[in-house]
Amino acid sequence: MGFVKNSILAxxxxxxxxxxxxxxxxxxxxxxxxxxxVGGKSDYSGxxxxxxxxxxxxxxxxxxxxxxxxxxxxxSTFDTEASAFGITAKSAHKRDxxxxxxxxxxxxxxxxxxxxxxxxxxxxxxxxxxTTAGDFTKGxxxxxxxxxxxxxxxxxxLSYRTSTEDKDESGALNPKMKTKEFLLSVSAPFTLL
Numbered sequence: 521m522g523f524v525k526n527s528i529l530a531x532x533x534x535x536x537x538x539x540x541x542x543x544x545x546x547x548x549x550x551x552x553x554x555x556x557x558v559g560g561k562s563d564y565s566g567x568x569x570x571x572x573x574x575x576x577x578x579x580x581x582x583x584x585x586x587x588x589x590x591x592x593x594x595x596s597t598f599d600t601e602a603s604a605f606g607i608t609a610k611s612a613h614k615r616d617x618x619x620x621x622x623x624x625x626x627x628x629x630x631x632x633x634x635x636x637x638x639x640x641x642x643x644x645x646x647x648x649x650x651t652t653a654g655d656f657t658k659g660x661x662x663x664x665x666x667x668x669x670x671x672x673x674x675x676x677x678l679s680y681r682t683s684t685e686d687k688d689e690s691g692a693l694n695p696k697m698k699t700k701e702f703l704l705s706v707s708a709p710f711t712l713l
């Protein structure tokens with residue numbers, strides 16, 4: 521229910537951004553992105569968890585001169601490997617994140633941004649152990665990124681993402697899970713007047 525509420529809030533924000541960019545002589549920014557998570561890791565219930573996997577989504581907002589702001593959506597699918605006490609369990613997950621970003625496109629082939637993810641949900645789609653299964657429904661996090669803008673149409677990006685997630689109360693345990701990961705991605709930012 522929280523993700524639906526946040527999605528409605530996000531849609532309202534997009535409408536407000538569209539109206540504001542028209543009134544402020546700013547450009548509407550549309551930026552699809554496609555990447556790969558490398559070096560994802562977490563400690564959860566005494567287990568060390570590692571993962572890699574694809575990530576895609578889009579940023580939608582406004583651009584005023586070099587300043588950028590708007591909404592950021594990301595969807596990831598990844599396989600995790602949890603190790604504890606000499607036992608390894610594997611799981612498959614999918615994750616949705618929704619947040620707000622601010623950024624700046626420098627005139628010297630560089631761009632930087634920061635995103636605060638105010639809503640997230642991670643779902644275990646397949647698992648070999650009940651201790652690693654479960655849905656994490658209350659995710660929050662942040663991302664810091666830099667991009668190389670010297671190529672035509674596409675940007676090459678590197679970002680660092682962290683999150684804190686609460687396990688769904690239907691699970692046997694309800695601890696928080698803190699994650700850290702690096703993301704390599706390409707994006708194609710378009711601006712419309």
